[in-house]
Amino acid sequence: MDLRVKPGPVEQEPADVLVLTHFEGEPALDDEAAVVDRRLNGAVRDLLKSREFQGTANQTVLLHTQGKLPAKRVLLVGLGKRKEAKLDAVRQAFGTAVKRIRQAGATTFVAPVPGRAAFVDASKVDLTQAMAEGAMLGGYQFTAYRTNGDDLKPLQRMTVIAPDGDARTSVTEGLRRGRASAEAAMYVRDLCNHPANVMTPSRIALEAKKLAKEHHVRVKILEQRDAEKLGMGAFLGVARGSHEPPKFIILEYRGQEAGARNGRGARPIVLVGKTITFDTGGISLKPAENMEQMKADMTGGAEVLATIRAASRLRLPLHVVGILPATENMPGGRAIKPGDILTTLSGLTVEVQNTDAEGRLILADGLNYATRFKPSAVIDVATLTGACMVALGQFAIGMFGNHDGLKARIQRAGLKTGERVWEMPLWEEYFEQLKSDVADMRNIGGRAGGMITAALFLSKFVGDCPWVHLDIASTDWSERERPYVSKGPTGIGTRLLLQYLIDESLESRGSRAR
Ligand code: BES
Ligand code: MN
Ligand code: ZN
DSSP states (O other): OEEEEEOOOGGGOOEEEEEEEEOTTOOSOOHHHHHHHHHTTTHHHHHHHTTSOOOOTTOEEEEEOTTSSSEEEEEEEEOOOTTTOOHHHHHHHHHHHHHHHHHTTOOEEEEEOTTGGGOTTOOHHHHHHHHHHHHHHHTOOOOTTOOSOOSOOOOOEEEEEOOSHHHHHHHHHHHHHHHHHHHHHHHHHHHHHSOTTTSOHHHHHHHHHHHTTSTTEEEEEEOHHHHHHHTOHHHHHHHTTOSSOOEEEEEEEEOOOTTOTTSTTSOOEEEEEOEEEEEOOTTSOOOSTTGGGGGGTTHHHHHHHHHHHHHHHTTOSOEEEEEEEEEEEOOOTTOOOTTOEEEOTTSOEEEOSOTTOOHHHHHHHHHHHHHTTOOSEEEEEEOOOHHHHHHHTTSOEEEEESOHHHHHHHHHHHHHHTOOEEEOOOOGGGGGGGOOSSSSEESOOOSTTHHHHHHHHHHTTSTTSOEEEEEOTTTSEESSOOSSSOSEEOOTTHHHHHHHHHHHHHHHTOSTTO
16 A cells, blocks of 8 residues: 655545544544535534534544545544543554445545544654554455455555645654554464465575565574574474474564664664464364464464564664574374473473473573573563463453563553553462473473463573563454454564564664654
């Protein structure tokens, strides 16, 4: 989709649809809406008066302009109550808008920046970023395997009206960031939507190699024999049951701005993503119901890949490393068995009591490898536990960490992106549940606090690096279509990681262009 900025005025802009947002229950119209209303002989006011349109969150009304405006239609979209509205209301409104626009068979739309005064802590950059994200993500479809072309036409253009030069600079930057973050999330959705017979560890490695064509990105793939030499016993243990060769993928992005706090040569931020391309459970086999969703058990890795690609495209002045231990978890003849003991890359030994707790095994080696970069921060993202789904449901990412500052930054990025995190305890008391009679620890901790014991397991492999763990099991997959979240793989976590990097880069540059 083409994203444009124009000086307006909005009522003179030709397009298939002119989109106006409105807060719930307010009789007064925004300046732009008031002008449009006058041109339409009071049609917008009439709808408000008759309460046919009230502005409740994601409510829409579509009007034909019958030649009274250069735009063929006006679409009213509700933002909900002003008091409760967050930046996410804008994202949702534009996600809803593009769905309605496409239903009408239209392909271009124009919109002013919504409810400016109302979003007190959001800048114009943030608002337009949210518009672009909503519009792009709301139109997402995965059609790679459909042979009948009955899908709706994709949108071609969104034009945002910014009257003065200053606003134009902000809107342009907002759209640039919005495009990058939406494209990253959609790339993740694509990777997760592809079935596991296509999206194998080798295919993920190929996707990583494509990244080497981006600016300042280097890619290194460790093959099985390389991993053996290094002693990645936990990663290789999980891979044993599969015929697909495992790939341990390392990406490195070096933003070029010299002198930046996190520029060339500085301690990197390392992102580690769980990359299980299919999780059968291994010998501790999963039940058949919903097992197909385990093709998305590589979401964490996909998010790391997409985030680094976006960081490079935005030319963020940062040094970022991505680590993707990629393998299937299969119950083959050479698969690990309950009771097997693995020696991890760190030297710690693990008794595998359940082969379905494989994510923490591959991450143990991924995290230990991460510490070798002497990182300023390590963030891992993983579809790690069903217990996360039980504890937090659809709307919160489980967050753990050993560093208050890093946790606070991730939390802030979560609020901004609408991909919110909720902190869980990482108390040592829980380690009792991970004790083994025969090894340094075991890989399961029983039913109680399952998300916590998994995180505590990971904590034993990060040394004293500042570290945050994000459990995205359950937020990674949606049972239903939402305004800008697709049914199936959601890519949730990607915009969060990217926003964290954007915020870091702004800080390292000083207070420029917030
Ligand atoms: N990939 C799963 C976790 C998961 C479950 C993600 C459902 C998304 C939806 C993970 O590898 C797993 O199987 N975890 C086990 C751990 C248990 C054996 C300790 C679980 O949560 O059941
Ligand atoms: Mn599993
Ligand atoms: Zn898994």
